Amino acid sequence: MANSVNISIEAPIENQIQEITYDGQEIYQAPLSMSENLARLAQKIDFSKTEDEFCNIKKEGESSLESKSEDDNKEPGYQSSLWPWDSVRNKLKNALTEVSVLADVLSIAKEKRYMVLDPIQAEPVDSRPMVQVYGRKKALSAAGAVLLAGVERLRASETMRMTRNMPDFHIDLLRLRQNWRLKKVSNTIVGDLSYRTAGSKFSQTGVFEVTKAPEEQIAQAMSMNASGPAPSALRVTVPPELQGVAFISVLCQKEQEDVVTATLSSSALNCPSTLLGDGADLHWQQKLEAAQNVLFCKELFARLAAEAVQLDASIPHMVVGNQIMATVLPGIQLLIGLCHNNGQNNNHNPEGIKSEGSSGKSEHDHVLEHSLHQLLRAVHHNNTHHPFPHPATGPLGPSKRRSLAGPMAADRYELLDMSKEQSLLEQIIQQAQHFFMRRRSEYVLDTIAKEVKDPLIVSHWNALNSPTQSCVKINIMAFGYDAVFRTSLVVHIYQHQMTAVQAVGRCMGWQLLASSAHLGSGPVEPLSNASSCLLASPNGDRMIAIRCEPSVGIQVFIAQSPRKDFFASELVQDKKWENLGGAFKEIKLEKMEGKNFLNKMELLMACLSSPS
Amino acid sequence: MHRNLPQNKEALLKSYTTRLKEDVKSMLENFEEIIKLAKGENDSQLNRMTQIEQDTFEMQVRAANIVRAGESLMKLVSDIKQYLILNDFPSVNEAITQNSKLFRTKQQECDQKLMSLRDDIAADLYDLEDEYFTSIYK
Numbered sequence: 035m036a037n038s039v040n041i042s043i044e045a046p047i048e049n050q051i052q053e054i055t056y057d058g059q060e061i062y063q064a065p066l067s068m069s070e071n072l073a074r075l076a077q078k079i080d081f082s083k084t085e086d087e088f089c090n091i092k093k094e095g096e097s098s099l100e101s102k103s104e105d106d107n108k109e110p111g112y113q114s115s116l117w118p119w120d121s122v123r124n125k126l127k128n129a130l131t132e133v134s135v136l137a138d139v140l141s142i143a144k145e146k147r148y149m150v151l152d153p154i155q156a157e158p159v160d161s162r163p164m165v166q167v168y169g170r171k172k173a174l175s176a177a178g179a180v181l182l183a184g185v186e187r188l189r190a191s192e193t194m195r196m197t198r199n200m201p202d203f204h205i206d207l208l209r210l211r212q213n214w215r216l217k218k219v220s221n222t223i224v225g226d227l228s229y230r231t232a233g234s235k236f237s238q239t240g241v242f243e244v245t246k247a248p249e250e251q252i253a254q255a256m257s258m259n260a261s262g263p264a265p266s267a268l269r270v271t272v273p274p275e276l277q278g279v280a281f282i283s284v285l286c287q288k289e290q291e292d293v294v295t296a297t298l299s300s301s302a303l304n305c306p307s308t309l310l311g312d313g314a315d316l317h318w319q320q321k322l323e324a325a326q327n328v329l330f331c332k333e334l335f336a337r338l339a340a341e342a343v344q345l346d347a348s349i350p351h352m353v354v355g356n357q358i359m360a361t362v363l364p365g366i367q368l369l370i371g372l373c374h375n376n377g378q379n380n381n382h383n384p385e386g387i388k389s390e391g392s393s394g395k396s397e398h399d400h401v402l403e404h405s406l407h408q409l410l411r412a413v414h415h416n417n418t419h420h421p422f423p424h425p426a427t428g429p430l431g432p433s434k435r436r437s438l439a440g441p442m443a444a445d446r447y448e449l450l451d452m453s454k455e456q457s458l459l460e461q462i463i464q465q466a467q468h469f470f471m472r473r474r475s476e477y478v479l480d481t482i483a484k485e486v487k488d489p490l491i492v493s494h495w496n497a498l499n500s501p502t503q504s505c506v507k508i509n510i511m512a513f514g515y516d517a518v519f520r521t522s523l524v525v526h527i528y529q530h531q532m533t534a535v536q537a538v539g540r541c542m543g544w545q546l547l548a549s550s551a552h553l554g555s556g557p558v559e560p561l562s563n564a565s566s567c568l569l570a571s572p573n574g575d576r577m578i579a580i581r582c583e584p585s586v587g588i589q590v591f592i593a594q595s596p597r598k599d600f601f602a603s604e605l606v607q608d609k610k611w612e613n614l615g616g617a618f619k620e621i622k623l624e625k626m627e628g629k630n631f632l633n634k635m636e637l638l639m640a641c642l643s644s645p646s
Numbered sequence: 647m648h649r650n651l652p653q654n655k656e657a658l659l660k661s662y663t664t665r666l667k668e669d670v671k672s673m674l675e676n677f678e679e680i681i682k683l684a685k686g687e688n689d690s691q692l693n694r695m696t697q698i699e700q701d702t703f704e705m706q707v708r709a710a711n712i713v714r715a716g717e718s719l720m721k722l723v724s725d726i727k728q729y730l731i732l733n734d735f736p737s738v739n740e741a742i743t744q745n746s747k748l749f750r751t752k753q754q755e756c757d758q759k760l761m762s763l764r765d766d767i768a769a770d771l772y773d774l775e776d777e778y779f780t781s782i783y784k
Contacts, residue, residue: 169698170684176702177680177709184713188720204727211731212741218732483779492779497768513780 194249203246203267206318210244210268214322225270227326229333233417236333242322243271270318276325280374282334284402286466287367328374334410334458335372341459351459360459362466370406370462405465405501409458465501472504479508488512488630489530512632528582532565535580535635542639543572559584569639576642578635579618588631591618592642658729665722669715676708676715683708 049062066074142149195202207223210216215226228240247269335356342351342358352359356372435452438444444452456464476495483491489510496505510530515538529551536546549567556564564583570576575595582588621638628634683701692700 165694166698169695170701173698173702173705174680174684177705180706180709181712184710184716188716204724204731207728208731211738212745216732218728223728223732487782490780492776494772494775497764497771 191249194253201252201267206266206268207244210270210318213319216244225322227272227276227322228329229326229414233414233419234333235417236329236336238275238329238332240276240326240329241273242276242325245269245271266318268318270321272321272325276328278328278375279324280328280331280372282331282403282406283369283371283373284399284406284462285369285371286362286399286402286470287369288365330407330410331372331374334406335370337410337413338370338406338459338462341457345457345459358459360463362463363470366470368402368463368466399469402462402466402469406458406462409461413458468502468504475506479506489534489632512630515630515632515636528562528565528584528588531588531631532567532580532582534632536567536569538632538636539569539578539639542636542643544578544639544643545570545572545574547577553581556581556583557585561585571639571642577618578638578642580635588623590621590623590635590638592621592638593618655733662722662726662729665718669718669722672715673712676711680705680708 049065051060052063053061055061143151207216210225215231216223217226218224223244225242225244226240227242228234228236228238230236245268247267252267335358338358339353342353342360345351347360349361351361356374358370360368360370362368436449439449439452476493479491479493483493489512492509492511494507494509496507499505512534515534532549532551536549539546547568547570549565551565552563553566562584564581566579566581569578569580571578577593577595579591579593580588581591623631623634626634626637628637683705
């Protein structure tokens with residue numbers, strides 16, 4: 035290439051290089067100023083030499099001989115071999131100089147006009163080292179004392195921790211770290227107790243601060259209760275809004291006029307004050323767990339309140355202060371309240387707490403509270419656990435049903451149906467409704483069982499129930515005849531009696547001639563229909579007719595085959611017709627022996643079967 | 647350990663090293679200076695007494711410096727411990743898995759106990775219901 039190469043020409047460095055740094059930069063010395071230059075040049079002058087010359091010049095002035103000799107004096111440097119007496123001559127010359135100076139001094143001293151000779155004090159050379167030694171000794175001992183004091187402090191803190199078994203801050207910190215999330219922000223250790231990592235999307239933060247407890251307080255606490263658990267070297271500071279105890283109170287009650295004020299005051303006061311001790315005494319684990327519980331309750335309540343406002347129910351839900359009111363069934367209300375006792379307002383009216391707390395506690399529904407907690411935890415779990423397949427990094431994934439919607443060719447309505455989610459409030463209302471329905475059906479069953487004495491009604495409630503579904507098994511049977519016949523939940527009890535009588539008859543060898551569950555004859559029953567059956571004895575000479583009307587009860591009639599009151603008449607003359615059973619006669623059941631209807635019937639059948 | 651540390655963590659670890667070196671160096675230097683002062687070789691133009699006072703004072707300051715460096719080392723040890731505790735994620739993960747295992751077994755135990763209790767109660771309840779409903783006292 036024809037490119038010309040740039041050549042830079044610089045003036046040579048005028049200043050000296052003082053230092054070359056590691057990156058190759060050269061640091062120059064600043065140019066000398068005038069005075070510095072002068073000083074530098076002056077340093078180059080050898081004054082000892084010039085003094086000699088100066089002396090020589092002086093001497094030159096004294097005598098011409100001297101000047102002549104001085105000329106000679108310069109030469110011997112290189113002519114010493116020619117002048118063997120040179121050293122002698124020099125010595126003599128120096129002696130002469132000194133003697134003349136001495137003479138001058140003496141003359142001046144004698145004059146006493148210009149100069150006075152005074153004796154000079156001899157310097158106290160001896161005392162000096164001792165003073166310095168003492169001084170240094172003192173200085174060293176002072177320095178040593180400083181060092182010893184420092185060492186002593188370190189040792190004291192160490193031995194105090196060792197001998198008195200003081201808790202170690204770092205071990206406590208390690209335990210804290212193993213249970214809670216911590217990080218260091220500049221100089222403070224900050225922790226997080228929120229449920230965010232577990233899937234919560236609540237906006238309130240649960241930040242707490244970890245500090246070292248002052249040693250005096252630990253020592254004091256240790257001396258206070260030597261037998262109790264060792265105090266922690268940690269101090270945990272929880273934000274004031276998360277301090278104290280909180281719980282969600284769930285009440286189901288009948289509708290009242292002044293519901294709002296009554297329940298608000300009672301539920302606000304009946305908070306348990308287990309954390310009454312001042313916060314410092316509490317172990318950090320309990321303190322943090324309590325704070326976490328407060329946060330959880332707050333999230334739960336906030337969610338419920340938001341849902342209550344959004345839901346458009348036929349009877350609108352009310353949110354007043356820290357209370358949500360929802361109508362479960364006509365006349366029955368579900369009250370959900372957030373009780374938070376942060377230990378600041380617990381010292382007013384303690385008696386009021388007691389009296390109202392005892393009444394409020396009995397109403398508080400622990401099961402529903404637990405269900406609420408479970409529901410929110412399920413929401414948290416669903417927030418973090420998405421069904422597979424889902425992107426490994428994605429925070430969200432389609433639900434399992436939605437991912438199946440493609441292959442299954444779901445239509446718009448199905449998709450819309452998928453997007454509907456039951457809110458927590460709806461679910462808890464359903465549970466409350468179910469609870470009441472179950473209670474009512476229990477009551478109904480029990481009262482029926484109480485009222486109907488004869489066939490026993492035994493209801494067995496299944497222990498494995500879902501919150502919104504229950505299972506009950508109802509057996510209707512007669513005492514002592516439960517092996518013969520038992521009906522599992524018949525709508526009408528008399529049907530049981532009817533079928534049970536037939537079963538007993540079959541056992542006794544009686545013949546069922548006719549039976550009908552729904553008789554068309556007789557007065558109209560308000561519930562169900564009358565039923566009847568006709569049984570014949572094994573040898574056919576006796577008959578039992580049973581008629582059962584729910585409103586009247588059971589009527590039993592019997593008929594005898596060789597009728598006793600057969601008289602030949604004009605119409606029926608032949609004797610053989612007496613075998614055609616006679617008129618039915620009613621039996622007074624209540625007068626009969628026997629524990630229950632079936633027992634009576636059995637006795638009756640037994641009685642009628644025997645040859646008369 | 648040094649594989650994927652973020653920039654500031656790296657800087658923090660480096661600062662720990664420099665702090666260590668500086669403190670040890672400061673201890674050594676101050677000690678040397680004290681020894682030098684004790685020798686007392688430096689002649690100055692000050693008055694002797696002033697000189698001695700100055701030396702005393704300087705020694706005290708240097709001794710205090712040594713103590714400070716020692717305390718600073720203790721602080722460094724505590725800082726490093728804290729750093730280790732807060733950033734030792736493998737051990738934290740281990741603790742978490744251990745905890746979750748513990749709680750899972752506990753949960754299973756509780757569930758089993760509850761289930762057996764429930765079974766017992768259900769059986770008893772069945773009998774009691776039977777008895778109640780067949781009795782005349784209702």
